Amino acid sequence: xxxxxxxxxxxxxxxxxxxxxxxxxxxxxxxxxxxxxxxxxxxxxxxxxxxxxxxxxxxxxxxxxxxxxxxxxxxxxxxxxxxxxxxxxxxxxxxxxxxxxxxxxxxxxxxxxxxxxxxxxxxxxxxxxxxxxxxxxxxxxxxxxxxxxxxxxxxxxxxxxxxxxxxxxxxxxxxxxxxxxxxxxxxxxxxxxxxxxxxxxxxxxxxxxxxxxxxxxxxxxxxxxxxxxxxxxxxxxxxxxxxxxxxxxxxxxxxxxxxxxxxxxxxxxxxxxxxxxxxxxxxxxxxxxxxxxxxxxxxxxxxxxxxxxxxxxxxxxxxxxxxxxxxxxxxxxxxxxxxxxxxxxxxxxxxxxxxxxxxxxxxxxxxxxxxxxxxxxxxxxx
Amino acid sequence: xxxxxxxxxxxxxxxxxxxxxxxxxxxxxxxxxxxxxxxxxxxxxxxxxxxxxxxxxxxxxxxxxxxxxxxxxxxxxxxxxxxxxxxxxxxxxxxxxxxxxxxxxxxxxxxxxxxxxxxxxxxxxxxxxxxxxxxxxxxxxxxxxxxxxxxxxxxxxxxxxxxxxxxxxxxxxxxxxxxxxxxxxxxxxxxxxxxxxxxxxxxxxxxxxxxxxxxxxxxxxxxxxxxxxxxxxxxxxxxxxxxxxxxxxxxxxxxxxxxxxxxxxxxxxxxxxxxxxxxxxxxxxxxxxxxxxxxxxxxxxxxxxxx
Numbered sequence: 299x300x301x302x303x304x305x306x307x308x309x310x311x312x313x314x315x316x317x318x319x320x321x322x323x324x325x326x327x328x329x330x331x332x333x334x335x336x337x338x339x340x341x342x343x344x345x346x347x348x349x350x351x352x353x354x355x356x357x358x359x360x361x362x363x364x365x366x367x368x369x370x371x372x373x374x375x376x377x378x379x380x381x382x383x384x385x386x387x388x389x390x391x392x393x394x395x396x397x398x399x400x401x402x403x404x405x406x407x408x409x410x411x412x413x414x415x416x417x418x419x420x421x422x423x424x425x426x427x428x429x430x431x432x433x434x435x436x437x438x439x440x441x442x443x444x445x446x447x448x449x450x451x452x453x454x455x456x457x458x459x460x461x462x463x464x465x466x467x468x469x470x471x472x473x474x475x476x477x478x479x480x481x482x483x484x485x486x487x488x489x490x491x492x493x494x495x496x497x498x499x500x501x502x503x504x505x506x507x508x509x510x511x512x513x514x515x516x517x518x519x520x521x522x523x524x525x526x527x528x529x530x531x532x533x534x535x536x537x538x539x540x541x542x543x544x545x546x547x548x549x550x551x552x553x554x555x556x557x558x559x560x561x562x563x564x565x566x567x568x569x570x571x572x573x574x575x576x577x578x579x580x581x582x583x584x585x586x587x588x589x590x591x592x593x594x595x596x597x598x599x600x601x602x603x604x605x606x607x608x609x610x611x612x613x614x615x616x617x618x619x620x621x622x623x624x625x626x627x628x629x630x631x632x633x634x635x636x637x638x639x640x641x642x643x644x645x646x647x648x649x650x651x652x653x654x655x656x657x658x659x660x661x662x663x664x665x666x667x668x669x670x671x672x673x674x675x676x677x678x679x680x
Numbered sequence: 681x682x683x684x685x686x687x688x689x690x691x692x693x694x695x696x697x698x699x700x701x702x703x704x705x706x707x708x709x710x711x712x713x714x715x716x717x718x719x720x721x722x723x724x725x726x727x728x729x730x731x732x733x734x735x736x737x738x739x740x741x742x743x744x745x746x747x748x749x750x751x752x753x754x755x756x757x758x759x760x761x762x763x764x765x766x767x768x769x770x771x772x773x774x775x776x777x778x779x780x781x782x783x784x785x786x787x788x789x790x791x792x793x794x795x796x797x798x799x800x801x802x803x804x805x806x807x808x809x810x811x812x813x814x815x816x817x818x819x820x821x822x823x824x825x826x827x828x829x830x831x832x833x834x835x836x837x838x839x840x841x842x843x844x845x846x847x848x849x850x851x852x853x854x855x856x857x858x859x860x861x862x863x864x865x866x867x868x869x870x871x872x873x874x875x876x877x878x879x880x881x882x883x884x885x886x887x888x889x890x891x892x893x894x895x896x897x898x899x900x901x902x903x904x905x906x907x908x909x910x911x912x913x914x915x916x917x918x919x920x921x922x923x924x925x926x927x928x929x930x931x932x933x934x935x936x937x938x939x940x941x942x943x944x945x946x947x948x949x950x951x952x953x954x955x956x957x958x959x960x961x962x963x964x965x966x967x968x969x970x971x972x973x974x975x976x977x978x979x980x981x982x983x984x985x986x987x
Contacts, residue, residue: 390952392952392953392954392956393952395956396951396952399751413954417749420748420749421749499953499954500949500953500954500955501954534938538852538854538855538937538938539855539936539937539938540937552835552836553834553835663749663954665748665749666748668750668954668955668956669955669957669960671954671955672950672953672955673767673769673955676773676941676946677769679938679939679941680938680940680941
């Protein structure tokens with residue numbers, strides 16, 4: 299869930315700052331290193347956890363994004379397995395990572411986004427999953443069972459997915475081609491009857507410009523990145539602000555007529571207005587970022603069996619549908635399709651058609667180039 | 681008289697030392713200072729634990745290395761993060777922060793001075809009431825108050841409406857550097873008013889009357905009497921406004937848009953962002969701290985001579 303809330307973000311920052319005071323060592327937990335080493339090179343990752351299917355070994359501390367879990371599912375899990383589940387929330391992947399690195403998170407199960415799973419695998423923070431204890435893994439749709447950030451789903455299981463695109467005020471903008479031109483083309487974006495907003499996130503912001511230019515959003519080519527930064531800088535003339543949590547609000551209050559943002563964030567807020575037909579969420583035809591949030595178990599989790607059972611529980615076809623019916627984000631669970639409300643499955647902005655899906659790209663961690671992304675984007679923002 | 685008085689006197693002064701072991705006085709002094717230390721201990725402990733230690737950690741981190749995945753490696757100590765401080769981006773953001781902070785300080789001073797003067801010249805009861813009014817904003821959260829400015833400055837908000845009635849075409853305030861300065865002045869104005877008030881209130885107003893009696897114009901009396909006497913307040917207020925404005929984070933994040941990235945946001949981005957470059961963020965913080973300390977020392981010294 300990318301719908302970050304500001305006030306909570308401040309708290310997250312405070313946590314991070316306080317986290318500076320603790321040891322953030324370069325030496326990960328010894329047992330975590332062992333787990334990483336024992337994973338079979340072919341990536342099947344069948345780690346023996348010593349747990350049985352449906353076994354529980356204690357209460358569960360579940361770290362999640364806010365508004366991202368159907369509370370009835372938690373109740374059902376607690377009743378079925380007679381354990382207590384405590385849900386705790388974080389506001390960004392980075393805040394979650396900082397909390398774990400600082401040793402301040404006792405989570406059993408967490409829900410990091412795709413690129414963060416990759417970082418966490420590299421840092422030996424995650425436990426290799428015991429696939430034998432997660433039989434419902436077979437429900438996962440083909441396009442999610444071998445993602446680039448975690449080949450073979452050794453460490454993570456997809457939870458929900460969505461895209462990053464453009465929300466528009468149809469009443470103001472009219473019928474337009476879904477294209478990044480709406481943000482960057484001087485003849486299109488510059489001629490809109492109002493202004494736009496861009497995500498205040500170096501990777502997402504640069505990805506939008508890179509798609510518009512026809513480049514790979516994960517490129518590390520300095521020339522291409524500089525071109526993207528130049529496009530963002532040119533767009534300053536019609537950009538009102540950069541925001542990762544207010545893009546929908548700005549659109550609804552008329553400060554912007556088009557905004558760059560996450561599918562769920564826009565759709566969620568469109569459901570809440572009197573005139574939903576005036577707004578639309580578009581996935582640009584040049585391509586867009588697809589993201590997944592994924593369930594993973596921390597290497598030092600205290601209730602490993604309960605954690606596996608919980609993941610298996612969420613991957614159940616009907617439970618997965620209950621989740622999507624509540625969050626309005628797309629489900630990676632193929633088995634859930636028949637139980638999800640038709641209004642959701644037939645919505646092309648939640649479940650895009652195949653030709654659009656083919657052009658969706660995951661953001662990958664680019665290592666040292668992240669600094670370049672950040673500095674070029676910051677410079678372009680001015 | 682003398683004979684009757686002397687024995688008790690000598691009893692008190694000479695006899696006790698003779699009975700007590702040598703070095704008692706030093707012991708008493710030591711005990712006294714030990715007691716003083718014990719009383720101060722919680723404060724010392726607090727400062728060391730929550731100020732000096734975190735600061736030391738920031739300094740240590742600034743020499744560390746960022747791993748490829750953005751993890752801070754406390755090894756391979758180097759000056760790389762400091763080398764990046766001269767990047768054109770850092771220089772540009774520093775200049776922007778400097779001028780926004782300077783403007784904020786100047787505007788605050790211009791707004792606060794007459795008001796502080798007004799408060800200082802009221803009767804004690806009115807004074808107390810006005811001071812409470814100055815401090816009322818502190819009773820609510822700064823972030824919430826900053827968000828309130830978002831409504832006030834938005835394109836259909838009251839401030840924009842008033843500007844439109846005054847004949848400005850399409851005034852945009854929200855998400856501009858002006859909005860950031862308005863927000864900062866609003867936030868830090870009390871820090872300017874209070875020290876100004878303190879020094880103006882202490883001033884002997886008969887000096888102004890004397891100047892007027894000697895045919896000084898109102899302006900001359902202000903320039904030669906009131907202003908020099910209020911200078912400690914001006915300096916203290918300016919420092920109290922400039923330093924937090926320079927490192928501002930919340931205000932530019934909430935009210936800023938294009939062309940408003942300040943150092944605070946850039947540093948924040950090193951910690952909670954995909955760059956995850958803690959050593960660089962730490963180096964930036966250390967550099968700012970160092971420059972601020974130098975500037976404050978210089979300011980106090982040069983100001984001190986005039987006082």
